[in-house]
Amino acid sequence: MSLLKDKFIILRKMKYGESDLILHAISPQGEKLSFIARGALKSKKRFGGGILEPTHFVSFTYKESSEEGKLHTLQEASLINDFPGIRQDYDHLEFALHVLDCVGKVSQEGDKHSDFLFNLLGHTLKSIEIAQDVLVLKMHFYLRFLLQQGVIQPEPWMAPFLRTNLADSNTLISHRQVVDEELNNVENMVRHYIAHAVI
Structure with a gap:
């Protein structure tokens, strides 16, 4: 060895x-x-x-x-x-652990060509530390995750989230109404995908 x-x-x-x-x-x-x-x-x-x-x-x-x-x-x-800001409250920590679960379900042993997945995880953990609204960041992560995995195609309402860096998620708080309207549907897509992902 x-x-x-x-x-x-x-x-x-x-x-x-x-x-x-x-x-x-x-x-x-x-x-x-x-x-x-x-x-x-x-x-x-x-x-x-x-x-x-x-x-x-x-x-x-x-x-x-x-x-x-x-x-x-x-x-x-x-x-x-150790991203200490993640542990500032239960909602931030819970979301961080959920992000780990999502990435863990789709990452594979032997796959050395998915650096985008590592980068998405790292940027999301950094963003959770400073997130003012976890639900807005959750939508931001979900859309980028689903797009990377080829599950969704971009739609006009997604544009602000897809053209904004994860580090700038706090600037998307003005789109909270879209989050309130679409988050449940998007979250269900993520849960269905990771539950049935063939690894």
């Missing part, structure tokens, strides 16, 4: 056994990788300070598995950004 180092956003964390963790994370290339962090619940030296948490942008040093579908072995982890 070769030793590799790369940056990731952690999508999911699961306890395994007494002290191990299994992690799913997405690379800057958009590839989803799975890791086992042995002794992570006991080792404060290698994995201390709550580094291994979903939403965290981290640097991993790991042993690459030689077998397809097997877990890579995490050796060290360091925190790059």
